[in-house]
Amino acid sequence: MKILTQYIKKSFFITFLSIFLPLFFIASIVFLIKLATYTAIIQLSLWEMITLFLFMVPELFFYTLPISFFVAATLTLFKLSNDNEIVVIFSLGIEPKTILKVFLFPAALLSATLIFNFYMIYPHIKILSKNFLSYKKSEAKFNLSASEFGHKFGNWLLYINKENKDKSYSDVVLFNKSETKDEIFVKAKKAFVINDSGVLKLKLISGEGYNYSKDKFTQVNFETMFINDTMDNQQRVYQTPLEYWLSKENRKMLITNSILSFFPLLTLFLIASIGIVHVRHQKGKVYLYLFLSVLLYYGLALGFQEIVGAYSVPIILISWFITTYFIYKRTIVAKF
Numbered sequence: 001m002k003i004l005t006q007y008i009k010k011s012f013f014i015t016f017l018s019i020f021l022p023l024f025f026i027a028s029i030v031f032l033i034k035l036a037t038y039t040a041i042i043q044l045s046l047w048e049m050i051t052l053f054l055f056m057v058p059e060l061f062f063y064t065l066p067i068s069f070f071v072a073a074t075l076t077l078f079k080l081s082n083d084n085e086i087v088v089i090f091s092l093g094i095e096p097k098t099i100l101k102v103f104l105f106p107a108a109l110l111s112a113t114l115i116f117n118f119y120m121i122y123p124h125i126k127i128l129s130k131n132f133l134s135y136k137k138s139e140a141k142f143n144l145s146a147s148e149f150g151h152k153f154g155n156w157l158l159y160i161n162k163e164n165k166d167k168s169y170s171d172v173v174l175f176n177k178s179e180t181k182d183e184i185f186v187k188a189k190k191a192f193v194i195n196d197s198g199v200l201k202l203k204l205i206s207g208e209g210y211n212y213s214k215d216k217f218t219q220v221n222f223e224t225m226f227i228n229d230t231m232d233n234q235q236r237v238y239q240t241p242l243e244y245w246l247s248k249e250n251r252k253m254l255i256t257n258s259i260l261s262f263f264p265l266l267t268l269f270l271i272a273s274i275g276i277v278h279v280r281h282q283k284g285k286v287y288l289y290l291f292l293s294v295l296l297y298y299g300l301a302l303g304f305q306e307i308v309g310a311y312s313v314p315i316i317l318i319s320w321f322i323t324t325y326f327i328y329k330r331t332i333v334a335k336f
Contacts, residue, residue, distance in 0.1 A: 001098070004089065008076065008102045015079075016072035023064045031056050038133065055129040058121050062114060066263040069110055070271065071290055073103050077275025078286050086276055096276065096332050100268050107264040114261040122257075123244035156227065158202075160191075168192050172204065174227065185210040188225070202227045252305060258313050259301040266320050267293070269328035276332055 035052050038044060044052070077099070080086040089099070161171035172191040176184040188207030204225040211218040245254040274289045297320065305312040 001094075004094070005102050008080075008099065011079065012072055012076040012103070012106075015076050016068055019072050019075075020064060020068035023068055024060060027060050027064055028053070031060065052129065052132065055125050055132070058117050058125055062117050062122070062257070062260070065110060066114065066260065067294055069107065069264045070267050070294065073107075073271045074275040074286060074290055077272065078277065081275065081277045087278070096272055096328075099276075100272055103268060103271065107268055111262055111265040114264075115258075118257040118261065119245070120241055123241050127244075172202075172207075174202075182211055182213045185212075186225070186227075251310075255305045255310055255313060256301050259305075259316050260298070262317055263297060266317060267297075267324065269321075269324040273324065273327045273331045278335070 032049075032053065035044075035049060035056075038052075077086065080089070090096075155176055157175045159173040159175075160169045161173075163169055169191045170189065172188045174184075174186040186204065186207060186209045188204035190205040192203040192205075194201040194203055204222070204227065206223055207221075207225065209220040209222065209225070211220075244250060270293055274286055274293070277286070300312075300316050300320075304316060308315065
């Protein structure tokens, strides 16, 4: 039995790598394309792109590992069937449940890893990723430069005529049209940008301000003026996993991910039902059954919770276990 177990595990490991690596690579390309869209808003260096990608790795593992395990385990048994090795195994008096025990520990370990991944690691990584993007977006607002097109500074339109070596600006003009229909026009000989704990301040030196409407006109001369722009750079404080998942915006994902985490463990009977075939009497539409199984399980996890909410977790898990066990009894135990 020990030799048989090692043989099956070795075959499974090789098949698993041949499926997981391409699947992970394809998923990584998709996520990298998503990351590339951020460069239209913020400027990212190569290392920052790598950092953002690393933030997404736990999520990539969560969606690629269970599918890779299910497909690899099924194809491992299917290969044994095609090579007639499965017939020899059963002829020696080895029961199907003995073969399933080979995959039981990896399936349980993978399900436990997925639960820990999404429940403990995912919230922390998600907060870090959002804070990082928020910081980069706020940092992008400091990239003011002399331009004929000007800049947006809060509710102000900002025009800079000249950028100096000491990081100051000369001949600055600002325009604002308030909700009261008063128009404000400010010009200054010199300006500095100051970051004060997340508040972007524009310090104007030696200038004039004009406030005018249909009814009045006001002029103000100043030596120093500050114009503040409170940036949307609110860093999220990391919550405990329980607080994160019980929030209203994350509750649906908690339900869905809880169901998906048990996919490797709950598909053991289905792995045997699809993978173990008698090649002389069965065509073994293994790839079609694999596709339909993944589509059905993930479809139920994503869609059923919209109908019954949190009750979908026990309903789907119990009904899937009973259904697959019944299929296993009818297709495998009854024949082998």
